[in-house]
């Protein structure tokens with residue numbers, strides 16, 4: 001029997017662990033009906049499975065999915081060298097699993113930090129280059145004294161809030177020394193090492209912010225480089241054929257991907273009203289010289305606008321997701337699968353069951369439903385914002401491309417019409433029962449009834465709210 005992992009990979013999972021049966025199951029070759037049948041035999045909670053291994057360990061990323069989700073569909077529904085696409089690839093979980101399993105892959109995300117991490121996780125680097133890099137870091141270690149020239153210029157560009165607590169002058173000076181070393185690496189022609197180092201730097205900044213300072217940044221950075229180097233060299237031993245990986249920093253509503261070229265789409269899109277990635281990654285992006293303002297403008301699911309009527313966020317989100325799904329349909333080959341992983345969210349105490357909206361959309365744009373799978377999430381692993389709280393369950397919507405969509409993603413009238421019907425249906429639901437997602441303090445009945453008017457108002461502005469902002 002062919003194993004999911006060869007003997008070298010199996011060493012990662014020694015000791016009669018619960019993953020063995022799962023791996024046996026997904027490793028068998030199946031025709032399409034059998035593969036669909038297999039989907040019912042898997043326990044999607046993946047309780048106690050190893051989820052952090054190899055390059056998955058490179059960088060933290062909010063709301064990433066566990067590798068076993070893309071892995072399941074990659075193994076059951078694609079052959080080696082076929083192409084897997086994740087249009088919201090985040091930190092590249094789908095790409096890493098495709099890479100490890102000899103599938104070509106394309107990852108797209110508007111967040112430049114996400115595409116940098118994705119690229120670095122799937123780019124092998126020669127040992128000789130690491131020897132050069134380690135020599136460079138040893139030299140850097142000798143020049144880490146507080147340097148006010150470095151600090152003064154940087155300090156003016158930082159948002160004020162956390163500077164004094166986290167970004168002390170010593171910390172800023174050291175981070176700048178690391179950044180300068182990385183720039184030298186680039187100037188000396190080592191582009192891949194430059195990106196590799198930037199991910200290590202970003203991961204260091206992430207730990208700094210998460211821990212509210214109190215970290216020896218240069219030490220942490222060097223440790224991070226060493227551990228990433230180790231995981232990358234383990235990966236190199238596994239990935240013998242080095243399948244092609246293309247990473248695009250772009251908009252999922254307008255994919256730069258050829259029509260009818262993809263063998264599997266597997267993705268977890270942003271949730272409505274849940275998390276502003278640009279805010280989460282602001283410090284990292286600032287240090288890496290990335291334009292977080294551009295990303296903020298195009299981010300789907302963010303909630304820093306429409307403050308007075310949050311239901312407008314919902315119609316905007318539905319429009320964005322419909323356009324993205326039309327694009328997924330366009331790029332997929334006929335009969336291939338589109339797998340979308342999404343959890344419920346909440347707007348003004350009302351439950352938003354995104355998977356139901358997506359299923360309805362799929363039906364209108366050339367997809368047929370295969371099945372929707374419910375799964376519990378390990379509560380410690382996935383989070384969104386304080387507004388929504390921890391999301392502890394999610395759905396895997398599995399659809400098949402039956403035909404090309406009759407409409408294109410920039411058909412504003414179509415988008416507006418579908419969203420309008422969905423919002424009207426949603427309003428009817430809320431008329432019957434309100435407060436479907438109350439967490440914490442209970443609102444008054446009057447407050448909840450106001451939601452019906454707010455939804456009606458939001459329905460009026462759908463044509464405007466669902467237009468892509470430029």
Ligand SMILES: C[S@@+](CC[C@H](N)C(=O)[O-])C[C@H]1O[C@@H](n2cnc3c(N)ncnc32)[C@H](O)[C@@H]1O
Pocket residue numbers: 061062063064065066087088089090091092093094108109110111114250251252253267268269270271277298299300301
């Ligand atoms: C739930 S996360 C994906 C996480 C990913 N599955 C992983 O494992 O890392 C959603 C992603 O959508 C991205 N995103 C938001 N708006 C986008 C847009 N307009 N086009 C492409 N990606 C976008 C965010 O940057 C974020 O990385």
